Amino acid sequence: MEEVPCCHCGNFFVPSPRHKNQNYCMNPDCRRAKKAAWKRDKMRTEPDFKLDQQLSNKKWAKANPDYWKEYRRKNPEKTDRNRQLQIVRNRRRSKKPNRASASDRPVIAKVGASKPNKFKPVGQYYLLPMIAKVDALKVRIYEISTSYQ
Ligand SMILES: [Zn+2]
Numbered sequence: 001m002e003e004v005p006c007c008h009c010g011n012f013f014v015p016s017p018r019h020k021n022q023n024y025c026m027n028p029d030c031r032r033a034k035k036a037a038w039k040r041d042k043m044r045t046e047p048d049f050k051l052d053q054q055l056s057n058k059k060w061a062k063a064n065p066d067y068w069k070e071y072r073r074k075n076p077e078k079t080d081r082n083r084q085l086q087i088v089r090n091r092r093r094s095k096k097p098n099r100a101s102a103s104d105r106p107v108i109a110k111v112g113a114s115k116p117n118k119f120k121p122v123g124q125y126y127l128l129p130m131i132a133k134v135d136a137l138k139v140r141i142y143e144i145s146t147s148y149q
Contacts (some may be wrong), residue, residue: 008033081136084126 003012006025015022024034043050061067072079122143126136 006030007037079123081126081138084128085136088128 001014001017003014005012006027006140007023008030009027011025011027013025038133043053067105067135069139121141124138126138128136
């Protein structure tokens, strides 16, 4: 049997003879990625499934009211990353045509607009790819004192 590359990890594997179109290897991370991709596709294509998931999530959130508050408290890095990514999602959403005008649309993350002349590129930033779907890269930008030069 011919080896094929896994869609998630890229390692070559031999697909199961019973599942000739297998695109993901048996690595637990890759199985999770496969399931997530399946769910994303189903959410996109089947409105009933999406509605069921949303209702289920709401029910769960009602039963666990402090979960996300606690999650954000325990994971400030992830919270910060999500905040940055939400800015990008809002920006992308605002660029899509045939949608409600910007004033009608709820903006989830709202940050104060900084004036270009006050922008000081020192601190922690995420480099966000705008075309390829890859993870954001966290970088720290330090100011080098002029006395060292
Ligand atoms: Zn894999």
